[in-house]
Amino acid sequence: MLVAVTGSTGMIGSVLVSSLVADGHEVLRFTRSPSPGPGAARWDPAGGTIDSEALSKADAVVHLAGRNIAALRWTPKVKREILDSRTHGTRLLAETMAGLPDGPRVLVTASGINFYGDRGDEVLTETSPGGQGFLAEVCRQWEGAADPARAAGIAPSTCEPGSCRRHAAGCCPSCCRCSGSGWGAGSALAASGGAG
Numbered sequence: 614m615l616v617a618v619t620g621s622t623g624m625i626g627s628v629l630v631s632s633l634v635a636d637g638h639e640v641l642r643f644t645r646s647p648s649p650g651p652g653a654a655r656w657d658p659a660g661g662t663i664d665s666e667a668l669s670k671a672d673a674v675v676h677l678a679g680r681n682i683a684a685l686r687w688t689p690k691v692k693r694e695i696l697d698s699r700t701h702g703t704r705l706l707a708e709t710m711a712g713l714p715d716g717p718r719v720l721v722t723a724s725g726i727n728f729y730g731d732r733g734d735e736v737l738t739e740t741s742p743g744g745q746g747f748l749a750e751v752c753r754q755w756e757g758a759a760d761p762a763r764a765a766g767i768a769p770s771t772c773e774p775g776s777c778r779r780h781a782a783g784c785c786p787s788c789c790r791c792s793g794s795g796w797g798a799g800s801a802l803a804a805s806g807g808a809g
């Protein structure tokens with residue numbers, strides 16, 4: 614199977630690509646890089662362009678791309694980038710796939726557990742309604758941006774990860790800088806060789 618992956622250079626994407634290749638699949642990485650290199654194609658979610666000919670050859674698409682939410686302080690500008698980088702990219706993929714008669718019919722898009730907001734001890738399932746707050750709203754719009762694919766009969770699957778970390782992935786210095794809470798400390802422990 615040929616799997617197109619956006620955000621393939623990221624923390625989850627790089628592991629996913631290795632795993633797909635190890636399982637015998639071919640991977641076509643979509644990147645914003647001006648020189649994508651072998652096995653990759655170019656897209657520009659902000660500018661609304663994508664190599665649709667390359668996309669049409671894929672059997673499935675996994676969409677992970679989006680502005681990293683942990684790297685910077687959330688100024689209004691950064692919040693706008695966090696939202697737009699997800700909704701624009703998802704809509705571009707969904708619309709492009711919808712317009713490809715022989716293109717991929719499988720679309721898996723990332724979202725986040727933040728969809729549910731902070732609900733304390735409430736038990737949440739996949740049928741629970743979305744919550745409140747900035748990231749919940751980002752996830753709601755992000756998932757909704759796949760509507761053009763739904764309208765074309767492609768049923769997108771949404772993956773809502775919790776907090777994924779890799780040993781020495783480098784996210785923790787900024788977590789700890791932003792947070793004096795137990796969450797930041799817990800992340801640092803996990804990334805330095807604990808739960809990972």
Ligand SMILES: NC(=O)c1ccc[n+]([C@@H]2O[C@H](COP(=O)([O-])OP(=O)(O)OC[C@H]3O[C@@H](n4cnc5c(N)ncnc54)[C@H](OP(=O)(O)O)[C@@H]3O)[C@@H](O)[C@H]2O)c1
Binds near residue numbers: 643699
């Ligand atoms: N890691 C987690 O704990 C976690 C939890 C819940 C949800 N998620 C979601 O899962 C997805 C993958 O997570 P990750 O941790 O692997 O992310 P990541 O390491 O931040 O990588 C995201 C990738 O998206 C692309 N990207 C970066 N800035 C962008 C922008 N402004 N516009 C469009 N694309 C941009 C980059 O790929 P190119 O430079 O190659 O284009 C980058 O490699 C993200 O959407 C994230 O929100 C992650």
